[in-house]
Amino acid sequence: MVQASKSEQPAAPVPEDGTLDNLTDAAKGCRACPLWERATQTVFGRGPTGSRVMLVGEQPGDSEDRFGEPFVGPAGRLLDQALKRAGFDREAIYVTNAVKHFKWEPRGKRRLHSKPNRGEIEACRPWLDAEIRAVRPRVIVCLGATAAQALLGKELRVTRDRGKAIPSPLAPYVMATVHPSSLLRSPDEETRRREMERFVDDLKKARAYAAAPAEPAPSPASAPPRPAGRKSSQAAGRSSTLVQPGSRRSKAL
Numbered sequence: 001m002v003q004a005s006k007s008e009q010p011a012a013p014v015p016e017d018g019t020l021d022n023l024t025d026a027a028k029g030c031r032a033c034p035l036w037e038r039a040t041q042t043v044f045g046r047g048p049t050g051s052r053v054m055l056v057g058e059q060p061g062d063s064e065d066r067f068g069e070p071f072v073g074p075a076g077r078l079l080d081q082a083l084k085r086a087g088f089d090r091e092a093i094y095v096t097n098a099v100k101h102f103k104w105e106p107r108g109k110r111r112l113h114s115k116p117n118r119g120e121i122e123a124c125r126p127w128l129d130a131e132i133r134a135v136r137p138r139v140i141v142c143l144g145a146t147a148a149q150a151l152l153g154k155e156l157r158v159t160r161d162r163g164k165a166i167p168s169p170l171a172p173y174v175m176a177t178v179h180p181s182s183l184l185r186s187p188d189e190e191t192r193r194r195e196m197e198r199f200v201d202d203l204k205k206a207r208a209y210a211a212a213p214a215e216p217a218p219s220p221a222s223a224p225p226r227p228a229g230r231k232s233s234q235a236a237g238r239s240s241t242l243v244q245p246g247s248r249r250s251k252a253l
């Protein structure tokens with residue numbers, strides 16, 4: 001199994017002029033963890049600078065690795081359907097992953113998704129922080145537990161906290177929901193239909209947050225960068241307020 005070894009890896013070569021074009025180019029040569037060795041290419045985020053909403057998944061899958069774009073495989077198609085039903089224009093949204101290279105294990109002729117470990121997520125965090133600085137979204141939506149715990153801390157439970165706005169210095173509104181690939185693993189059609197409804201409802205909340213009065217935006221110096229999730233983990237544990245969509249009202253966790 002591929003393991004990250006931080007001590008032997010160079011840091012992610014994030015350029016100081018962190019425009020999205022520069023970041024995308026620089027990330028092509030990243031060797032900050034071993035995942036590049038077995039992947040076809042770096043799959044950087046896609047979407048316009050100034051997108052009000054940023055979606056953060058876990059890592060590229062098999063299709064994304066081949067095409068070089070995030071969320072273009074089966075899970076991406078489900079995401080497209082859900083975004084459309086929630087009233088989003090996918091082209092106006094910035095879509096990325098916590099880890100930019102596909103981690104996989106061989107199973108016969110297939111390449112099976114393998115979950116990135118903490119060292120790999122931390123090694124890749126500078127790229128995600130740079131994307132957040134460049135895009136400055138109003139709403140960040142973490143898709144699945146890996147992205148949610150990387151950005152909001154290990155205490156975050158998607159099943160419990162989905163749809164809630166968690167206070168974070170990363171953006172005025174940061175929330176979590178499931179990864180669309182989880183819908184693909186539904187045991188039957190009825191479950192998939194029900195889970196799709198819940199996913200669409202969560203995305204509608206993100207849309208409401210995007211239209212809500214903005215909380216004070218984090219300054220570039222105070223938002224990222226910081227170690228992957230450890231501070232935010234503590235902060236999430238301490239913090240304790242959940243903001244309702246379209247409202248400044250908060251309630252205790």
Ligand code: SF4
Nearest residue numbers: 030032033101123124
């Ligand atoms: S997964 Fe991230 S940190 Fe690791 S080599 Fe790829 S871009 Fe660099």
